[in-house]
Amino acid sequence: MLHRKSDRKQARAAYARDGRMHDTRRALLEAALDLLEGGRSFDALSLREITRAVGIVPAAFYRHFRDVEELGLALVDESMTTLRRMIREAREVPDPQRIIRNSVDTLVSAVRANPRHFRVISREMHGGMPTLRERIRREIASFTNELALDFGRLPLLNRWSAEDLQMIAGLMVTAMVQIAEAVLEVPAGDAAAQARVVRMAEKQLRLIALGVPQWQSAPAGAKASSP
Amino acid sequence: MLHRKSDRKQARAAYARDGRMHDTRRALLEAALDLLEGGRSFDALSLREITRAVGIVPAAFYRHFRDVEELGLALVDESMTTLRRMIREAREVPDPQRIIRNSVDTLVSAVRANPRHFRVISREMHGGMPTLRERIRREIASFTNELALDFGRLPLLNRWSAEDLQMIAGLMVTAMVQIAEAVLEVPAGDAAAQARVVRMAEKQLRLIALGVPQWQSAPAGAKASSP
DNA sequence: GGCATTAGTCAACATACGTTCACTTTTATA
């Protein structure tokens, strides 16, 4: 690969255009986000690549981050913030009848609105740099706990053990994560495919919800029939 | 970092020892598998690193693979084979009363027996090189389909629509994947933590199963109470 | 035992990388 000097100012202009920022730190984050869209994982990004995309010289990177890893952490934090915002929004709809549909809807539109952030989360949650993974998992675990607490306040569930509440919350979070990933896979224009994903998602969550009222009696029943 | 020549034969001996192989191709796969245990994702591995670990010169790599990517694909295929073997084993236990417990047990012991293979699957399924991801997702989708077919043959479910069967199968597979990842996270010795994971897993699957008999009537009921 | 094929070595190449330093330019503040 070959890089001419004149390319730099051009790239710089590209990132300064479209009102995304006039702050270089921001531009670096944006560039990394864009490069990650290519499918690679974060630990395959190089410092020079990022600065090249922004249109600055490699050395200038250090004016903003100590490391590429530090940039990664900033990226994760940012992504987690949009995730938190989404969750808060989903919680504000208290209508228990429509809660599943509403949750799925806000999840889907949040993913559509910030695909790059959600992709970072979904990707770096599993593989790549341990520090990023750590941070993401910790945060998601804390969401799960909150959700379990929420459930514990519901009349139907207020006699459940803490472990069982954790259990449903975990199941639902897992399903949500999987749904978000499915939405990301849907090609941007394909409304039909997206609708199918949404329908599936709602059904899955509803199926889980249907099991809940049965929970109390069932384990005993199962135990009685096969000790 | 500094590499002396004498290190090579030593590394070579290390991989030839413990009866893992006397075939270099095998050694390359093993080395990659081991390097991935360090937490990095596959596209952050370098050719030279792998050959160094095996104790051969970089150029010799090309006698066995065209690319690092080709090695990756071989690794994925291998991992998928152990996954398939596990699924076959899980299917051979027809006792419907114990099916959940048995499935979880065989999953857990398969993961414990081949942690590196399962780690490859879980990691490269989400991030990294598109070709690997593709292959894994395709395979998992096909498992989901088979499972849906299995479900369709059950007396309780033989009147369900294809989409709904897909839906449960998808939910169960998702849960299983998550369980496998949880098992991988458990530190090797910690029997208590592992037991907790297993217990959670069984509960989650049982909860899903409890929703199944309710499915038929419920959507109509829900619709009636909130049209 | 000779001999072809296969596997591994050695040395070199062009590129890419992270990091450093002394430097100029830009920006904001007093």
Added chain:
DNA sequence: TATAAAAGTGAACGTATGTTGACTAATGCC
């Protein structure tokens, strides 16, 4: 408007990477 701080530049460094070609060593076959 002068000036100090912050941001960006240019060049250089040592090191790592993928890939090449001509070579030697080992393996298995007639």
